[in-house]
Amino acid sequence: MMRRLRLDFWSGVLVFAFVVIAVLMAWPLYSIFVASVTDNRSGAMTIGNFAQILGHPAYRGAVFNSLIVGTGGMLGAMLIGIPLAVLTTRFVIAGRDILATLAVLALVSPPFIGAYAWIMMLGSNGWMRAWLEGAGIALPPIYGLFGILLVFSLKFYPFVYLMTASALGSISPSVEEAAESLGAGPWRRFFKVTLPLVFPAVSSGALLAFVLSIADFGTPSIVGGGVRLLATTAFDLFTAEMGGNPGLASATSVVLIAICMVVVVLQRWAVRRRDIAGSLVRRPTPQRLRPYAAIVAHGVCYAIVLAGSLPSLVVIYTSFRKTSGPVFHPGFSVDSYTKILGEVPHVIANSFTYSTAAVALIVILGTLIGYLLVRRETLASATLDNLLLIPYIVPGVVMGLAFVVTFNVPPLQITGTAAIIVLMLFIRRLPYAVRSSASILKQIKGGIEEAAISLGASPARAFAKVTLPLMLPGIVAGALMSFITAINELSSSLILYVGRTMTMPVRIYLSVLDGQFGTASALSTILLAATGLAVFVVFRISDKKESAFV
Amino acid sequence: MARVELRHISKRYTSVQALDDVDLAIESGEFFTLLGPSGCGKTTLLRTVAGFIRQDSGEMWVGGQRIDDTPAYRRNIGLVFQDYAIFPHMTVGDNVAFGLKNRRRPRQEIAERVTRALDLVRLGGHAARLPHQLSGGQQQRVGLARAVVIEPQILLMDEPLSNLDAKLRIELRDDIRDLQHSLGITTIYVTHDQEEALVISDRICVMQGGRVHQVGTPWQIYSHPATLFVAAFVGAMNVVEDLPVGTGGGLSLGASPRSMPVLAGRDRVTLAIRLEDMSLSAPGDFARDDVLALDGTVDKVSFAGREAFYRVRLDQGSMIQAHVHRPERRLLEQTGARLRLILPIERLHLFDPATGLRIESN
Numbered sequence: 001m002m003r004r005l006r007l008d009f010w011s012g013v014l015v016f017a018f019v020v021i022a023v024l025m026a027w028p029l030y031s032i033f034v035a036s037v038t039d040n041r042s043g044a045m046t047i048g049n050f051a052q053i054l055g056h057p058a059y060r061g062a063v064f065n066s067l068i069v070g071t072g073g074m075l076g077a078m079l080i081g082i083p084l085a086v087l088t089t090r091f092v093i094a095g096r097d098i099l100a101t102l103a104v105l106a107l108v109s110p111p112f113i114g115a116y117a118w119i120m121m122l123g124s125n126g127w128m129r130a131w132l133e134g135a136g137i138a139l140p141p142i143y144g145l146f147g148i149l150l151v152f153s154l155k156f157y158p159f160v161y162l163m164t165a166s167a168l169g170s171i172s173p174s175v176e177e178a179a180e181s182l183g184a185g186p187w188r189r190f191f192k193v194t195l196p197l198v199f200p201a202v203s204s205g206a207l208l209a210f211v212l213s214i215a216d217f218g219t220p221s222i223v224g225g226g227v228r229l230l231a232t233t234a235f236d237l238f239t240a241e242m243g244g245n246p247g248l249a250s251a252t253s254v255v256l257i258a259i260c261m262v263v264v265v266l267q268r269w270a271v272r273r274r275d276i277a278g279s280l281v282r283r284p285t286p287q288r289l290r291p292y293a294a295i296v297a298h299g300v301c302y303a304i305v306l307a308g309s310l311p312s313l314v315v316i317y318t319s320f321r322k323t324s325g326p327v328f329h330p331g332f333s334v335d336s337y338t339k340i341l342g343e344v345p346h347v348i349a350n351s352f353t354y355s356t357a358a359v360a361l362i363v364i365l366g367t368l369i370g371y372l373l374v375r376r377e378t379l380a381s382a383t384l385d386n387l388l389l390i391p392y393i394v395p396g397v398v399m400g401l402a403f404v405v406t407f408n409v410p411p412l413q414i415t416g417t418a419a420i421i422v423l424m425l426f427i428r429r430l431p432y433a434v435r436s437s438a439s440i441l442k443q444i445k446g447g448i449e450e451a452a453i454s455l456g457a458s459p460a461r462a463f464a465k466v467t468l469p470l471m472l473p474g475i476v477a478g479a480l481m482s483f484i485t486a487i488n489e490l491s492s493s494l495i496l497y498v499g500r501t502m503t504m505p506v507r508i509y510l511s512v513l514d515g516q517f518g519t520a521s522a523l524s525t526i527l528l529a530a531t532g533l534a535v536f537v538v539f540r541i542s543d544k545k546e547s548a549f550v
Numbered sequence: 551m552a553r554v555e556l557r558h559i560s561k562r563y564t565s566v567q568a569l570d571d572v573d574l575a576i577e578s579g580e581f582f583t584l585l586g587p588s589g590c591g592k593t594t595l596l597r598t599v600a601g602f603i604r605q606d607s608g609e610m611w612v613g614g615q616r617i618d619d620t621p622a623y624r625r626n627i628g629l630v631f632q633d634y635a636i637f638p639h640m641t642v643g644d645n646v647a648f649g650l651k652n653r654r655r656p657r658q659e660i661a662e663r664v665t666r667a668l669d670l671v672r673l674g675g676h677a678a679r680l681p682h683q684l685s686g687g688q689q690q691r692v693g694l695a696r697a698v699v700i701e702p703q704i705l706l707m708d709e710p711l712s713n714l715d716a717k718l719r720i721e722l723r724d725d726i727r728d729l730q731h732s733l734g735i736t737t738i739y740v741t742h743d744q745e746e747a748l749v750i751s752d753r754i755c756v757m758q759g760g761r762v763h764q765v766g767t768p769w770q771i772y773s774h775p776a777t778l779f780v781a782a783f784v785g786a787m788n789v790v791e792d793l794p795v796g797t798g799g800g801l802s803l804g805a806s807p808r809s810m811p812v813l814a815g816r817d818r819v820t821l822a823i824r825l826e827d828m829s830l831s832a833p834g835d836f837a838r839d840d841v842l843a844l845d846g847t848v849d850k851v852s853f854a855g856r857e858a859f860y861r862v863r864l865d866q867g868s869m870i871q872a873h874v875h876r877p878e879r880r881l882l883e884q885t886g887a888r889l890r891l892i893l894p895i896e897r898l899h900l901f902d903p904a905t906g907l908r909i910e911s912n
Binding site: 445447448450451452453454455456457458459461462465466469470 | 600601602621622623624625626627628629631632633634635636637638639648649652653693696697700706
């Protein structure tokens with residue numbers, strides 16, 4: 001098969017995949033890079049933009065703050081996620097499935113919902129602040145770094161929790177028993193044996209928390225209270241009313257990508273030669289805690305998970321309150337819903353249409369590429385595999401800027417169209433679909449397809465009759481997860497939208513900035529409902545459950 | 551049913567010569583086994599015949615037709631897999647019917663042939679089951695039924711028994727042999743298990759490093775191994791490597807030097823003898839011309855029920871194993887005892903140490 005290039009269906013797919021990646025990823029990123037080393041006025045090549053980032057205190061501050069936010073968000077997520085994972089896997093905790101489900105819901109809800117819900121609770125007029133002050137507890141202001149870190153920690157802990165819990169569940173109890181029989185006490189055993197074994201999982205979760213924290217745009221601009229970060233700076237520089245500064249915005253984006261790349265490389269280096277594949281004869285059994293310890297453990301677990309889901313609950317509750325503009329009145333009503341259905345029905349329709357269209361593209365190409373990577377291993381497909389890592393580390397803001405820079409001039413002038421938003425969602429989420437389809441395929445033995453071929457089925461028929469039906473549950477689950485991320489996408493859409501192509505997250509963000517919490521909450525509730533429904537279906541068809549989401 | 555000719559097949563991967571000028575003819579209706587250690591090229595050869603690997607050079611002919619350019623799905627070759635490769639989302643009946651549907655046979659005919667095939671592998675009445683409801687042995691029977699129901703020109707089996715436990719393996723091995731006999735289908739069978747190969751095959755091809763070492767009946771392979779590799783791989787063999795040869799073929803090994811005319815003109819020789827071809831005797835016994843007598847000390851005796859194995863340290867230095875059928879009790883308590891091993895010269899296998907090729911006496 002590897003001997004010569006054969007012009008069959010799969011070579012066609014390979015070529016098409018390369019074209020798609022070249023046009024939708026390589027070209028925009030190249031444009032951004034070129035813009036970052038170009039002087040805005042003269043058009044000459046310069047490193048002036050980067051010099052300005054390092055030289056100007058405000059931009060240097062943005063780099064520094066971004067590092068703080070990334071590291072802080074990551075540490076916060078670990079601080080919450082690891083204990084939760086240990087408690088729920090090692091001890092008997094009642095309702096641990098509910099905890100896991102709530103964690104998944106917190107994970108998939110849009111991050112900016114958390115930001116403004118926390119403002120409603122802990123902002124200067126927040127009810128929780130008033131309530132706590134009544135009890136004599138004074139809290140630091142939510143606006144600023146503290147607020148950002150609070151939101152990120154509670155938003156991204158499920159990555160660490162779900163990955164660590166799944167790794168903890170696959171450590172053979174014999175390993176820990178061996179440590180114990182060799183004289184290691186519980187703490188020593190945990191730090192010397194258990195933790196190193198789950199380190200790859202912990203660090204993958206932490207990496208995701210870091211990259212997502214540093215890339216997130218909605219949260220800092222809502223709750224940041226003017227703290228300058230790289231993501232917000234890039235956005236502001238680009239969209240400034242009085243003629244933006246594309247050179248500096250691009251340079252900021254390049255710095256953002258560079259930081260993410262360094263962190264990814266560091267994580268890979270840290271887990272090198274750590275691929276621990278144990279044979280699992282027995283599964284670990286959770287231990288029963290003594291009563292008072294059990295109460296503390298339950299309290300900690302439920303407090304964490306409830307704090308994580310609190311924003312969603314607050315949003316749903318708020319959406320049913322009586323409101324006129326920014327002011328809430330006593331009592332309940334569906335006014336907010338009537339209002340959004342009357343004023344912005346196209347926004348809701350857009351969100352569903354764009355996400356569905358993007359998911360359709362993602363599923364088709366993602367499945368085919370996944371198949372190529374697993375079943376037709378060649379140098380070309382390995383290259384493709386590596387290229388597909390790039391979208392993981394390119395923040396949405398950057399990708400959005402890159403798309404605008406590239407596609408607002410011929411030959412492919414599509415800014416302002418629905419197509420550009422769909423293509424953006426498509427390229428950002430394609431790698432996830434490829435990875436999930438590849439991992440399903442790895443579980444289907446290759447011999448099965450050869451059996452079909454030896455029985456007279458052509459390769460295409462063997463794929464359609466045998467491989468595809470076996471992949472289907474995984475494909476559907478992957479499609480729903482792509483749908484969840486697509487419909488909640490804010491940062492890139494915010495750069496690419498025009499009035500006609502506005503989506504729900506964009507509308508919510510703008511409403512929040514206007515103080516229209518009622519409208520924002522009603523739209524957010526619709527988003528949450530769509531997301532929750534998709535999660536429910538994934539749970540029904542996937543046997544891996546929670547771990548399917550990370 | 552078809553005669554298969556593989557003419558000078560070679561296949562090279564970047565750093566490995568997987569198949570090196572393999573030239574074989576398999577008779578119509580023959581049960582032909584490719585035997586060798588892992589990495590010897592036997593599976594590569596099988597997959598080349600099946601059409602999943604394209605050889606770099608050489609031709610393949612089946613039933614008088616060249617098949618090199620026929621894609622795998624048009625070759626009409628039945629394939630049985632090591633891991634069964636049963637379609638998990640189809641019932642047993644649909645699995646067996648799959649090949650017939652690809653051939654667009656009438657519905658009535660498919661139903662009849664599926665039933666017959668399942669009866670043939672003793673799975674009648676299981677057609678509606680799903681694969682995960684079957685044991686490993688049953689799944690492999692489905693694999694067998696699925697492969698033969700299309701009435702292929704040749705049947706290829708890739709270690710079909712190696713995932714089964716010992717008892718099932720023997721049972722299914724006999725079933726496969728009976729089925730192949732009754733259908734008279736040309737079969738190429740791949741295994742690394744030499745005992746399985748000896749029992750099941752009409753002829754065996756022993757391979758190593760992508761090359762064919764010997765093709766022959768099980769009897770020929772066992773009693774006249776063509777190379778030192780075959781001798782050591784098939785059955786247990788004592789090997790005394792690289793002995794010096796005196797003038798006129800003189801062999802100064804053991805108590806009494808012997809002259810072997812066949813060795814005349816050679817410098818060195820490697821001797822091999824099967825464990826069961828030696829006998830034990832008291833020191834000083836035997837001084838006949840047609841045996842070699844080697845003295846040594848019993849190092850260890852392992853009792854295995856109907857037989858016992860002696861490990862003897864020869865005075866000359868090397869260790870040698872001997873096999874005693876139906877051992878008597880007193881023989882088992884001889885660790886440390888002196889004894890003499892009697893090696894009949896006609897049972898010795900002689901090899902050229904440089905090439906590993908057999909030195910024939912005529």
